Amino acid sequence: MLSVCGLDSLEQLYAHLPEETKLNRPLALDPGKSEYEIYDYFKARAAENADGYASFLGAGVYSHYRPVLCDVIASRGEFLTSYTPYQAEMAQGTLTSIFEFQTMICQLTGMEVANASMYDGSTAVPEAAMMAMRITGREHIVVASSVHPEYRQVLGTYARNGRWDIDTFGYDAQSGRLNLAELEAKIGERTACVIVQSPNFFGVVEQIPAAAALAHKHGALLVVVFTEAVSLALLEPPREADIVVGELQSFAISPSYGGPFAGVMATKEKFMRQIPGRLVGETKDANGNRAFCLTLSTREQHIRREKATSNICTNQALIALTATVFLSVYGKEGLRELALQNLSKAHYLSAGLKRKFDGPFFNEFVVECGGKTPEAVNSALLEKQIVGGLPLGRFYPELADCVLLCATEMSKRAEMDLVRGTLEA
Amino acid sequence: MIRKTRSNISQNEQLLFEMSSPGKRGYQLPELDVPAVDAAGALGGENVRDEVTDFPEVSEVETIRHFSRLSTWNYGIDLGMFPLGSCTMKYNPRINEAVARIDGLAWAHPYQPESLSQGVMEIVAVLEGALCEIFGMDAVTLQPAAGAHGEFTGIMMVRSYFEAQGNARKVVLVPDSAHGTNPATAAMAGYQIRNIQSNSQGMVDVGALEASIDDSVAALMITNPNTVGVFEENIAQICAVMHSKGGQVYMDGANMNALVGIARPGDFGVDVMHSNLHKTFSTPHGGGGPGAGAVGVRSHLEPFLPAPRLRKNAEGAWSWDYDRPQSIGPVKAFYGNFGVIVRALAYILAHGGVGLKNATVDALLNANYIRKILEPYYEIAYPAPSMHECVFSDSRQAAKGVKTGDIAKRLIDYGFHPYTVSFPMIVHGALMIEPTETEPKHEIDLFCDALISISQEIDENPELVLKAPHLSRTPRVDEVLAARKPVVRWKKP
Numbered sequence: 001m002l003s004v005c006g007l008d009s010l011e012q013l014y015a016h017l018p019e020e021t022k023l024n025r026p027l028a029l030d031p032g033k034s035e036y037e038i039y040d041y042f043k044a045r046a047a048e049n050a051d052g053y054a055s056f057l058g059a060g061v062y063s064h065y066r067p068v069l070c071d072v073i074a075s076r077g078e079f080l081t082s083y084t085p086y087q088a089e090m091a092q093g094t095l096t097s098i099f100e101f102q103t104m105i106c107q108l109t110g111m112e113v114a115n116a117s118m119y120d121g122s123t124a125v126p127e128a129a130m131m132a133m134r135i136t137g138r139e140h141i142v143v144a145s146s147v148h149p150e151y152r153q154v155l156g157t158y159a160r161n162g163r164w165d166i167d168t169f170g171y172d173a174q175s176g177r178l179n180l181a182e183l184e185a186k187i188g189e190r191t192a193c194v195i196v197q198s199p200n201f202f203g204v205v206e207q208i209p210a211a212a213a214l215a216h217k218h219g220a221l222l223v224v225v226f227t228e229a230v231s232l233a234l235l236e237p238p239r240e241a242d243i244v245v246g247e248l249q250s251f252a253i254s255p256s257y258g259g260p261f262a263g264v265m266a267t268k269e270k271f272m273r274q275i276p277g278r279l280v281g282e283t284k285d286a287n288g289n290r291a292f293c294l295t296l297s298t299r300e301q302h303i304r305r306e307k308a309t310s311n312i313c314t315n316q317a318l319i320a321l322t323a324t325v326f327l328s329v330y331g332k333e334g335l336r337e338l339a340l341q342n343l344s345k346a347h348y349l350s351a352g353l354k355r356k357f358d359g360p361f362f363n364e365f366v367v368e369c370g371g372k373t374p375e376a377v378n379s380a381l382l383e384k385q386i387v388g389g390l391p392l393g394r395f396y397p398e399l400a401d402c403v404l405l406c407a408t409e410m411s412k413r414a415e416m417d418l419v420r421g422t423l424e425a
Numbered sequence: 426m427i428r429k430t431r432s433n434i435s436q437n438e439q440l441l442f443e444m445s446s447p448g449k450r451g452y453q454l455p456e457l458d459v460p461a462v463d464a465a466g467a468l469g470g471e472n473v474r475d476e477v478t479d480f481p482e483v484s485e486v487e488t489i490r491h492f493s494r495l496s497t498w499n500y501g502i503d504l505g506m507f508p509l510g511s512c513t514m515k516y517n518p519r520i521n522e523a524v525a526r527i528d529g530l531a532w533a534h535p536y537q538p539e540s541l542s543q544g545v546m547e548i549v550a551v552l553e554g555a556l557c558e559i560f561g562m563d564a565v566t567l568q569p570a571a572g573a574h575g576e577f578t579g580i581m582m583v584r585s586y587f588e589a590q591g592n593a594r595k596v597v598l599v600p601d602s603a604h605g606t607n608p609a610t611a612a613m614a615g616y617q618i619r620n621i622q623s624n625s626q627g628m629v630d631v632g633a634l635e636a637s638i639d640d641s642v643a644a645l646m647i648t649n650p651n652t653v654g655v656f657e658e659n660i661a662q663i664c665a666v667m668h669s670k671g672g673q674v675y676m677d678g679a680n681m682n683a684l685v686g687i688a689r690p691g692d693f694g695v696d697v698m699h700s701n702l703h704k705t706f707s708t709p710h711g712g713g714g715p716g717a718g719a720v721g722v723r724s725h726l727e728p729f730l731p732a733p734r735l736r737k738n739a740e741g742a743w744s745w746d747y748d749r750p751q752s753i754g755p756v757k758a759f760y761g762n763f764g765v766i767v768r769a770l771a772y773i774l775a776h777g778g779v780g781l782k783n784a785t786v787d788a789l790l791n792a793n794y795i796r797k798i799l800e801p802y803y804e805i806a807y808p809a810p811s812m813h814e815c816v817f818s819d820s821r822q823a824a825k826g827v828k829t830g831d832i833a834k835r836l837i838d839y840g841f842h843p844y845t846v847s848f849p850m851i852v853h854g855a856l857m858i859e860p861t862e863t864e865p866k867h868e869i870d871l872f873c874d875a876l877i878s879i880s881q882e883i884d885e886n887p888e889l890v891l892k893a894p895h896l897s898r899t900p901r902v903d904e905v906l907a908a909r910k911p912v913v914r915w916k917k918p
Binding site: 001002004005006007010013014016017018020021022023026027028029030031032033034035037038039041042043044045046047048049050051052057059060061063067069071072073074075076077078079080081082083084085087088090091092093094096097099100102103104106107108112113114116117119120121122123130148150151153154156157158160161162163205233234235236237254255256257258259260262272279280281282283284285286287289291292293294295296297298300301302303304305306307308310311312313314315316317318319321323327328330331332333334335336337338340341343344345347348349360362365378384387390409412413414421 | 438440441442445448449450451452454455457458459460461462464467468469471472473474476477478479480481482483485488489491492493494496497498499500501502503506507509512517519520521522523524525526527528529530531532533534535536537538541542543544545547548555558559561570571572573574577581583584604605607609610611612613614615618656658660661676685686687689692693695701703709710711712713714715716717731753754755756757758759760761762763764765767772773775776777778779780781782786789790791793794797798810812833834837842848866867881892894898899900901902903904906907908911912913914915
């Protein structure tokens with residue numbers, strides 16, 4: 001190959017680089033390792049983590065069982081090693097599965113259009129805010145303090161650089177639900193959207209119709225966020241919302257220390273041309289058969305450059321595929337039964353504990369630790385190989401004596417009894 | 426002659442919704458070990474939905490067949506060369522997949538105690554360190570979820586850096602050869618875009634740059650090697666010009682696969698850069714994600730990196746430091762796409778320093794070999810030496826009525842995924858070809874034979890190329906129809 005190139009040595013391939021740009025020493029990295037040594041290295045690192053502990057952590061990342069088929073399908077090289085399906089004739093598999101994904105997200109959220117995925121739930125929130133600003137021509141955002149705190153931080157990062165204003169409104173101390181009076185006080189004629197989460201960060205199911213009515217009264221859009229996607233199988237979908245964004249980690253995506261996950265954005269048909277990211281549409285091939293392709297790409301950065309709806313390019317196709325397989329495995333009945341199991345386990349776990357809020361909850365709830373600190377409770381649980389709930393003082397100083405507990409279908413009764421015993425004792 | 430493919434039976438398949446029948450299921454949950462709760466009672470009747478109308482109801486075997494059949498309608502690196510320029514479609518080692526699924530890593534919860542997260546934190550720290558060495562940078566963040574997200578992170582840091590000095594500046598310079606994400610990113614970060622024309626070599630014109638730069642310019646976003654696969658030979662001077670006016674240099678590291686082990690952006694004057702772990706560092710593209718965008722900075726930008734940052738405490742244990750007053754803030758919840766980070770580190774461990782450099786040199790060899798073989802048939806866009814990819818123009822073929830997009834579709838009949846079509850826009854009808862280091866010579870020769878054969882077909886029977894593909898399961902797809910009447914979800918007829 002070198003001689004075809006008219007060269008004598010491999011070094012000549014980059015001999016034209018200016019001397020001052022070249023690295024004239026080897027990289028200071030260890031020599032290459034064998035597959036066995038690599039596996040060993042990561043097994044050793046894995047053993048340094050909470051492997052084998054029961055966990056009652058939720059807070060945006062949930063421990064749900066992952067049906068075996070999900071990885072079987074997502075490991076197929078035809079999906080795993082393919083590219084973004086720009087060449088529709090060679091990517092009908094990916095395109096068809098994304099079309100099914102978009103449909104299922106619409107069915108679950110009560111929306112009419114869903115995109116092919118976002119990076120994750122947290123980044124989908126500022127994308128929704130930017131979309132609302134494009135639609136309304138306004139630059140003020142009102143967000144509930146019961147939206148996931150890290151999502152709100154990410155929103156703040158985007159807002160500071162985009163020069164838009166954010167106001168936060170609180171929750172009702174009794175129910176843990178939206179403080180609607182405070183919301184109304186903060187909405188104005190400059191407000192592009194109101195952002196709420198349901199179930200909210202405290203696990204409490206929100207009053208979406210009331211929030212929508214308030215937002216719409218002032219010409220603002222309502223953005224509804226979800227972090228626990230399994231709840232969509234049981235809860236009334238947020239049909240009154242204008243944009244729904246959320247995190248699909250619950251659909252067979254490993255917690256994996258926080259990523260990669262998949263976000264989603266869904267909206268009404270009338271806003272379809274303002275949605276960021278990829279969209280798959282139905283069409284026909286030259287033989288008249290049904291086929292799919294990426295569509296409405298004139299919204300996107302590779303065509304529109306600085307006038308694009310977003311800079312988003314890569315999304316989370318393989319994760320979205322995994323979620324699609326998960327939804328197919330569980331299906332209509334299974335998904336509802338899964339949600340009911342989560343509801344039942346969380347209510348079992350909460351029995352006898354001092355819940356901070358009395359609003360309805362799905363699989364997470366806030367508990368007061370009584371005379372103890374959350375840290376003391378969690379230390380006691382760790383001795384029993386249990387990772388307890390999330391101490392809330394880090395995000396909500398007024399809830400410094402509280403933890404956020406989560407139960408899923410994977411929570412075992414005996415372990416829940418241990419948690420209850422520790423908190424009650 | 427088509428040597429790589431032959432026709433084959435391909436399964437038809439309906440959509441999941443069309444093959445559903447009531448009551449079918451592919452799951453079995455364990456029996457509930459606690460009392461069942463009535464949903465309406467617990468949540469309030471108004472909060473409980475009816476069934477999810479028209480949701481799939483299929484059996485387990487139908488599910489696996491459905492997705493397996495769909496997979497056969499796809500093409501992937503596992504099936505052959507995937508020569509998309511700028512996309513670095515290299516082999517995705519399966520050890521990466523195996524280690525990412527080890528329970529103690531895959532099931533690590535981002536809020537589990539730091540004392541029980543030392544292994545995952547160590548992995549993040551080791552990859553940050555390795556990338557610092559590879560990039561020649563002082564610090565790296567692994568928080569961004571993708572390349573474009575990394576660009577956004579980098580430009581926001583530039584803005585914060587200038588704000589800390591009292592003036593955010595207004596303009597970002599972008600060469601006309603740049604990826605579309607560059608101007609889109611700068612606009613999202615609140616900057617005006619000023620385009621810089623490329624010179625006759627496809628490189629940034631230093632004179633044009635000097636004429637464009639003033640006190641309002643915050644940064645130049647430059648891709649090196651650039652999108653025509655050419656090393657910006659004046660890069661050190663370009664950086665010096667920017668710095669002389671107080672500006673910053675952002676490098677789009679999408680093409681980092683050409684540089685690892687032979688040149689480091691930090692050494693030639695770049696202030697901030699991103700690299701796509703799903704390109705250079707072999708993590709799978711997965712049909713369009715997930716990726717990860719590592720961002721490297723020189724020390725003057727380190728205070729602005731997204732919070733939190735890893736720190737070793739007095740006892741030698743890792744902890745997350747949220748006390749970063751100058752940070753731009755987090756760009757994503759938690760700490761980044763950890764599962765992708767694991768895969769990228771596995772790749773670096775497998776190669777080591779010498780192996781990484783060898784991979785780079787092999788990538789250069791493959792690209793230059795393709796260029797030499799195809800140059801008699803296709804017009805090379807610029808005479809400057811190629812790095813890891815080569816870009817041709819369709820000018821000779823377009824004169825005969827056949828364009829790059831048609832040639833791309835005909836390649837499908839020969840069993841290859843097309844190259845990158847019509848990008849960069851500064852090249853007339855671009856054919857952008859990046860083989861990567863992992864393609865064997867045999868596959869590359871078949872690819873070159875295919876393009877040579879197509880160039881002959883254009884002379885003899887252009888209709889054959891204009892109507893391609895002919896042998897694929899799906900012939901040409903009507904993208905215009907899809908956009909004119911968008912149907913983006915299934916509805917019950």
